[in-house]
Amino acid sequence: MPFGQLLIEGLAxxxxxxxxxxxxxxxxxxxxxxxxxxxxxxMFSTYIAFHAMTLYGCPFWLAFILALVFASLLGVFVEYFFLRPAKDPTLLG
Known part of the structure; x- marks a missing residue:
């Protein structure tokens, strides 16, 4: 492998x-x-974008926006149902 290719892959x-x-x-x-x-x-958001482009034929920009919206909703879901309860645990949990 040429040095330039290794350098670029390492930086990536x-x-x-x-x-x-x-x-x-x-x-x-x-x-x-x-x-x-x-x-x-x-990775799950990337999977959503990939399937939007391959299965449904969405253009890249639309799949990208769909993945951003999905990632935002997933982040809100994880925050409210998993991270906030973990921040203030009860005596038993």
Whole structure:
């Protein structure tokens, strides 16, 4: 493999790791609960966009907007039903 290709792939991979780390830190600073499901939520949103483009023939920009809306709704759902209860646990739970 040429050096330039390895360099570009390394930068792309490092950028992905950096963005994942940034997402975990932002979630922790805003909710004070560590949530490692950020990668899973991002991958699920990507899966939604992929299926919108391949199965339904949506253009890229529409699938991208659909994935953003879905990710936002999924984030609100996780925040209200999982992260907020974990922030103030009860004696038994």
């Amino acid at each position: 991979m490092g950028t992905c790791y950096g963005l994942f780390g940034l997402a975990v830190v932002i979630i922790y600073k805003t909710s004070e609960v560590v949530n490692f499901a950020a990668g899973t939520m991002a």
